[in-house]
Amino acid sequence: MTTTNGRIWRPLVAVLALSMMAAACGGSDDAASDEGGSDADAGATESESNDQEQAAEIVVEAEEQPASEEALDDTEQADEPEVIPPPSGELRIAEFGAVTSFNPAAVNSAQFGFLIPVYDTLTRQDAGLSVVPGLATAWTRPDPNTWEFTVRDDVQFHDGTPFDAQVAVDNIVYHTSFEGNPNAGAWGGFVEARVIDATTFQVEFDVPKPQFPLTMSTIPGMMINPNYLDGSDLTRNPQGSGPWMHVDGESQAGVTEVYVLNPTYWNPADQGVEQISITGFPDNNARINALITGEVEISATVADTQVVTGLDAGMKLVSVPNLFPFILITDRNGELNPALSDERVRQAIAYSIDRDAYNDAVHAGRADASGGIYPSNFSQFHWPEFDDLFAYDPDRARELLDEAGYGDGLTITMPIMPAIAPAVELIVQMLGATGINVELDQINNGELGPRMLSKEYGISWLRALLDHPVGNLPALAIRPWDTFQVGDLAPVDELVAAASVSDDPEEARELYAQASELLLESGTIISLGHAGQNAMYAPNVDGVVMGLGMQSPYPHGIRIIG
Amino acid sequence: MLRLLVGRLTAAVPLMFAVATLVFFLAQANSSDPAGSILGLDATEDAIDAKRAELGIDQPLLSQYGDWLVDAVQGDLGTNWFTGEEITTELSDRIPVTLGLAFGGLLLAVVIGCSLGVLAALKAGRWQDRVITVIASLGIAVPSFWIALLLAYYFAIELRWLPAVWPPGGPDGIGEWVEALVLPSVALGVAASAAIARQTRSAMIGVLQRDYVRTALAKGLPVRRVVGRHAIRNAAIPVVTLIGFQVAALLGGSLFVELIFNIPGLGSYGVDAIFRGNVPALLGFVMVIAFVVVLVNIALDLSYAWLNPKVRVRG
Numbered sequence: 001m002t003t004t005n006g007r008i009w010r011p012l013v014a015v016l017a018l019s020m021m022a023a024a025c026g027g028s029d030d031a032a033s034d035e036g037g038s039d040a041d042a043g044a045t046e047s048e049s050n051d052q053e054q055a056a057e058i059v060v061e062a063e064e065q066p067a068s069e070e071a072l073d074d075t076e077q078a079d080e081p082e083v084i085p086p087p088s089g090e091l092r093i094a095e096f097g098a099v100t101s102f103n104p105a106a107v108n109s110a111q112f113g114f115l116i117p118v119y120d121t122l123t124r125q126d127a128g129l130s131v132v133p134g135l136a137t138a139w140t141r142p143d144p145n146t147w148e149f150t151v152r153d154d155v156q157f158h159d160g161t162p163f164d165a166q167v168a169v170d171n172i173v174y175h176t177s178f179e180g181n182p183n184a185g186a187w188g189g190f191v192e193a194r195v196i197d198a199t200t201f202q203v204e205f206d207v208p209k210p211q212f213p214l215t216m217s218t219i220p221g222m223m224i225n226p227n228y229l230d231g232s233d234l235t236r237n238p239q240g241s242g243p244w245m246h247v248d249g250e251s252q253a254g255v256t257e258v259y260v261l262n263p264t265y266w267n268p269a270d271q272g273v274e275q276i277s278i279t280g281f282p283d284n285n286a287r288i289n290a291l292i293t294g295e296v297e298i299s300a301t302v303a304d305t306q307v308v309t310g311l312d313a314g315m316k317l318v319s320v321p322n323l324f325p326f327i328l329i330t331d332r333n334g335e336l337n338p339a340l341s342d343e344r345v346r347q348a349i350a351y352s353i354d355r356d357a358y359n360d361a362v363h364a365g366r367a368d369a370s371g372g373i374y375p376s377n378f379s380q381f382h383w384p385e386f387d388d389l390f391a392y393d394p395d396r397a398r399e400l401l402d403e404a405g406y407g408d409g410l411t412i413t414m415p416i417m418p419a420i421a422p423a424v425e426l427i428v429q430m431l432g433a434t435g436i437n438v439e440l441d442q443i444n445n446g447e448l449g450p451r452m453l454s455k456e457y458g459i460s461w462l463r464a465l466l467d468h469p470v471g472n473l474p475a476l477a478i479r480p481w482d483t484f485q486v487g488d489l490a491p492v493d494e495l496v497a498a499a500s501v502s503d504d505p506e507e508a509r510e511l512y513a514q515a516s517e518l519l520l521e522s523g524t525i526i527s528l529g530h531a532g533q534n535a536m537y538a539p540n541v542d543g544v545v546m547g548l549g550m551q552s553p554y555p556h557g558i559r560i561i562g
Numbered sequence: 563m564l565r566l567l568v569g570r571l572t573a574a575v576p577l578m579f580a581v582a583t584l585v586f587f588l589a590q591a592n593s594s595d596p597a598g599s600i601l602g603l604d605a606t607e608d609a610i611d612a613k614r615a616e617l618g619i620d621q622p623l624l625s626q627y628g629d630w631l632v633d634a635v636q637g638d639l640g641t642n643w644f645t646g647e648e649i650t651t652e653l654s655d656r657i658p659v660t661l662g663l664a665f666g667g668l669l670l671a672v673v674i675g676c677s678l679g680v681l682a683a684l685k686a687g688r689w690q691d692r693v694i695t696v697i698a699s700l701g702i703a704v705p706s707f708w709i710a711l712l713l714a715y716y717f718a719i720e721l722r723w724l725p726a727v728w729p730p731g732g733p734d735g736i737g738e739w740v741e742a743l744v745l746p747s748v749a750l751g752v753a754a755s756a757a758i759a760r761q762t763r764s765a766m767i768g769v770l771q772r773d774y775v776r777t778a779l780a781k782g783l784p785v786r787r788v789v790g791r792h793a794i795r796n797a798a799i800p801v802v803t804l805i806g807f808q809v810a811a812l813l814g815g816s817l818f819v820e821l822i823f824n825i826p827g828l829g830s831y832g833v834d835a836i837f838r839g840n841v842p843a844l845l846g847f848v849m850v851i852a853f854v855v856v857l858v859n860i861a862l863d864l865s866y867a868w869l870n871p872k873v874r875v876r877g
Contacts, residue, residue: 092730179609235646253647255826256731279730286824289726293718418837444839450598
């Protein structure tokens with residue numbers, strides 16, 4: 001099956017991240033989360049032909065060097081030996097919040113920015129969102145349920161301990177057995193990891209995991225020093241092989257983390273700066289202000305409402321268009337609220353939402369206000385017929401409520417927490433206009449996911465990080481569906497499973513479309529539009545790359561010019 | 563004076579106990595499950611139970627309270643549920659920052675508030691008095707976080723005179739430390755300045771109408787000397803009382819100002835603790851704030867004694 005060099009290999013599939021709850025549990029609608037949640041996995045197959053395609057297109061807004069000049073530069077330098085300029089300067093990054101732990105098995109994607117300077121991942125993503133080699137130089141799929149990786153033989157951890165296939169296997173066992181691992185979904189169906197030789201190992205699942213190489217470019221793919229896999233506390237003591245080393249003595253826990261150069265790093269080209277400091281900026285204004293005034297060089301998780309301010313000030317934007325805010329209705333059997341068992345009521349809720357107004361208010365008009373699950377950037381999985389599905393129609397909403405016997409209105413309960421308050425309050429106003437009264441239940445940041453799964457709420461605002469239907473669609477529907485045992489969306493699982501093993505891309509696309517339609521038409525998933533995961537950086541910063549399943553750019557290869 | 567000090571310190575003990583008790587039980591009213599929040603979606607029930615046991619929240623409430631109180635009396639405020647750090651360590655890093663911010667705001671408030679108040683009293687009924695009264699009303703009405711946003715925009719983003727945020731990694735030297743606190747202190751001090759100006763004006767007008775002031779002026783003493791030596795001191799007691807209240811207000815206001823300027827102080831720590839339902843951190847934050855307010859009020863009580871000898875005699 002497909003292999004290696006990510007310039008060729010295009011990840012189609014990806015799970016890495018449903019992060020649906022992760023994203024939902026913290027961060028405003030346009031600023032990403034730093035709270036709880038998990039990266040979910042679907043465990044389905046993907047056709048080989050699809051592997052050559054790219055899941056989404058990344059957006060970069062900034063003045064770029066003309067392509068012709070870049071080509072000229074490349075030509076001129078083609079015959080000269082590559083000279084790697086020495087690392088220089090300090091890269092200061094503003095993150096949404098503080099690091100909660102430096103243990104990759106204990107954190108979700110919101111912590112990626114804090115961990116990635118220290119830990120190498122098995123794979124990486126490039127600027128085009130393709131999976132490229134990291135510690136692994138090649139990967140093959142000997143059978144649908146197994147992945148085989150070949151790893152570098154010149155890597156050592158910060159204390160000099162060498163990295164090899166056995167270490168990778170030990171790490172995978174550690175990740176899969178770590179109690180409370182928020183990325184447990186990514187490891188769903190894990191059977192075993194085994195060493196083939198010093199640089200080769202296999203990972204076997206009981207289901208096909210076509211997205212596994214992409215997953216290995218994110219937090220689950222971070223490799224820990226084997227000397228610390230014995231239960232050592234890594235909370236403030238990260239032990240990796242990455243380009244920089246964490247300096248606890250110069251850091252202030254909960255405020256700023258400081259990293260210095262790893263002098264023995266295997267790929268000096270990644271080390272563009274001598275030092276990195278990452279500071280938590282919980283306030284959106286403070287984060288963009290710090291960038292504009294030159295206090296930091298990169299600001300992660302920039303709210304859409306702040307992007308224009310940054311661009312006007314001459315900052316550059318990198319945006320991965322995979323944020324999907326939506327309303328999820330799980331109580332479709334009416335266990336908590338009988339009204340929600342009526343499909344007409346759920347559709348009335350959908351018709352009550354003015355997506356254009358929502359996106360103007362919450363995303364400063366930068367989002368794609370379409371009604372489907374995938375935006376137009378995901379050309380492969382965007383179905384135009386869903387764009388206007390349940391377009392704002394308050395009269396139709398009232399008719400449906402009347403038909404369902406709720407002409408005099410009804411009351412539903414939704415959770416609200418500080419990080420998502422503006423988005424939820426806007427939805428409450430929209431629903432109120434069609435006679436749907438919403439009682440808000442105040443909860444803490446980070447509690448939304450657990451409370452949804454414990455069936456305390458049957459309807460809520462949520463957000464997913466999209467990558468591919470093979471992971472997304474089951475995760476959007478099935479996990480919540482399991483909590484209430486409704487049983488009405490089993491076909492979604494079947495359709496996705498069939499699509500994932502299909503050799504015909506058009507057939508797979510059609511099956512995914514049918515699964516999406518089921519989720520949307522049943523009023524299970526109500527789209528609020530599609531937004532980007534944004535990071536902004538100063539004009540003197542070069543080489544910023546961000547991928548799927550990440551809330552921060554890679555520090556690798558970044559250089560400060562001038 | 564010593565007896566006064568000892569008396570006030572003794573009275574502070576039951577007050578701190580009452581604050582601790584109230585906050586502890588109010589925090590329990592929050593129905594959240596911190597173990598579930600910390601471990602995430604995929605945690606098993608066993609893992610959540612183990613986490614609850616580790617945090618000690620599986621114990622009866624009174625037992626939790628007793629344990630916390632015993633530790634707190636010994637200076638151990640517990641461990642942060644989310645970072646695993648000692649709360650006393652985390653707070654000790656942040657206390658100087660917030661005290662610096664509050665001191666800056668208070669200094670500004672006292673200097674500007676008293677000056678404007680005295681000027682308004684001396685010009686009572688004239689246009690200067692009316693202008694100052696309007697400005698003071700505005701200062702009280704406009705919330706400090708809004709002033710903070712405006713200050714950051716104009717003086718940091720547009721003019722680039724001062725930093726928009728606390729320097730990442732911390733200030734390099736006292737100069738940068740002070741520079742970073744200027745805008746937040748102004749944002750914090752505006753409302754306090756306005757309140758102090760109004761109180762000073764009111765008290766000064768009352769004092770300036772007293773017989774001894776009229777006599778002093780009739781004897782030909784310069785206005786500056788009469789005001790500076792006699793009137794201000796006698797008008798100061800209600801102003802000092804107000805300053806005591808303002809310290810608590812400044813510490814409360816720091817919650818939002820610290821977020822806007824990304825200052826790693828007590829305020830941002832408290833906000834984070836509240837939003838996460840991080841009970842030990844919240845308790846630690848409240849206890850420190852309460853302790854500071856108690857200390858400030860003791861200092862103010864002592865200043866009454868200096869301002870008014872009758873207090874000293876009774877003390």
